[in-house]
Amino acid sequence: MNRCWSRICLGIFPGLTLVFLAAFLIMNHQAITDPCGAVSKYVHSAVQGNIGFGDAGFYDNQISFTDLEPGDIVLGGYPNCAYGRYSHAGIYIGDNNVAEAYADLGVCIQPLAHFRSYSQVCLLKVDVPAMMKERAVEYIKKQQGRLFYPIAFKPGDRFWNCSKIMWKAYAEQGVDLDTLHDIWVCPESFRSSPYVKVIREISQ
Amino acid sequence: MKVLTAVLRLYCLQIFAFLAISLSTYFPGWDLILSGVYLVVLTVESRLHSGLGLREKFLVLMAWQGGALFLAFYVWQGWTFWGLCDYGIFALQFWSAPLLPWWALIHIPLSSRFPCYYYLVLITPLLLSVWYFLISWPTTQKSAGYCLKY
Numbered sequence: 499m500n501r502c503w504s505r506i507c508l509g510i511f512p513g514l515t516l517v518f519l520a521a522f523l524i525m526n527h528q529a530i531t532d533p534c535g536a537v538s539k540y541v542h543s544a545v546q547g548n549i550g551f552g553d554a555g556f557y558d559n560q561i562s563f564t565d566l567e568p569g570d571i572v573l574g575g576y577p578n579c580a581y582g583r584y585s586h587a588g589i590y591i592g593d594n595n596v597a598e599a600y601a602d603l604g605v606c607i608q609p610l611a612h613f614r615s616y617s618q619v620c621l622l623k624v625d626v627p628a629m630m631k632e633r634a635v636e637y638i639k640k641q642q643g644r645l646f647y648p649i650a651f652k653p654g655d656r657f658w659n660c661s662k663i664m665w666k667a668y669a670e671q672g673v674d675l676d677t678l679h680d681i682w683v684c685p686e687s688f689r690s691s692p693y694v695k696v697i698r699e700i701s702q
Numbered sequence: 703m704k705v706l707t708a709v710l711r712l713y714c715l716q717i718f719a720f721l722a723i724s725l726s727t728y729f730p731g732w733d734l735i736l737s738g739v740y741l742v743v744l745t746v747e748s749r750l751h752s753g754l755g756l757r758e759k760f761l762v763l764m765a766w767q768g769g770a771l772f773l774a775f776y777v778w779q780g781w782t783f784w785g786l787c788d789y790g791i792f793a794l795q796f797w798s799a800p801l802l803p804w805w806a807l808i809h810i811p812l813s814s815r816f817p818c819y820y821y822l823v824l825i826t827p828l829l830l831s832v833w834y835f836l837i838s839w840p841t842t843q844k845s846a847g848y849c850l851k852y
Contacts, residue, residue: 507715507743507747508711508715511715511718511719511721511740512714512718515718515721515722515725518725518729519721519725521729522725525728550789550792551788554788601792601795602791602820603815603817603820604816604817606817643809643811643812644809644819645817645819647727647795648792649724649727650727651728653729653730655730656803656806681728
């Protein structure tokens with residue numbers, strides 16, 4: 499009897515991993531095998547020794563935040579980020595504040611000025627009616643304190659990362675900002691969305 | 703040898719639970735079920751270790767959760783040596799992944815700087831250690847015979 503329990507304990511999660519991996523691969527084989535997709539990009543970066551959000555620091559970029567309206571998106575990036583040029587995304591909510599998500603703070607509201615620490619910043623105007631932008635901002639504000647998980651997949655509303663919360667806030671309004679249609683939403687994805695226009699971009 | 707086998711089994715459980723539960727978050731709802739399965743399996747596994755002595759159990763615990771306990775203390779203290787400060791909380795989240803689906807359900811507004819789940823992630827290694835220690839405690843004379851035959 500003990501040997502039976504012992505084998506079950508040892509085998510159940512490797513078995514479940516295989517089952518869920520198979521289901522995941524079947525549902526996402528195109529995104530995973532896409533050479534331009536997030537998975538390929540991450541594997542390529544990992545081979546080059548880059549596995550995280552890059553060389554964090556205070557780069558003191560001098561970007562101007564004028565022309566931002568509530569609901570617009572701010573992207574930030576450090577050199578050698580593993581998942582694209584931009585590693586972080588926030589949504590401007592007015593009064594020089596931005597709603598975003600971090601591993602330790604969860605979904606939170608922070609001063610916009612901290613985006614000066616990035617070496618690369620991009621301000622994106624979301625070109626949708628003002629009402630939609632207001633609703634998107636309200637949606638994110640309601641999620642304050644929610645859990646951040648770095649590998650938050652697109653389905654579900656209990657695990658968030660900085661770009662998924664933004665994508666979901668607009669998806670709830672019927673606007674899909676994700677152009678890459680990957681298993682995750684990368685900050686990079688917003689920049690090429692037909693719903694946005696670049697206000698300003700700076701790279702150091 | 704008993705201690706080594708026990709540690710390897712717990713690592714196997716922890717790593718594959720992390721993989722399975724992380725993948726299952728793609729299918730919302732399944733992550734909660736798998737997290738429940740993890741608690742059941744950990745409980746059964748801990749009972750299988752009830753034949754181990756106190757010192758052996760302590761060694762198993764230190765080998766299994768010692769690193770995570772240290773990392774949790776490191777993050778909590780805001781230390782920066784060894785350059786772990788940026789990625790410490792990420793590593794702890796991955797280590798806590800088997801319980802993360804439950805922590806994601808608890809959303810209590812706190813007046814502190816950090817959200818509720820942050821503290822739950824930090825105490826997860828401690829909770830798992832206490833759980834293992836309590837469940838593996840021999841309750842009867844017979845429990846010694848309930849131990850895993852290595």
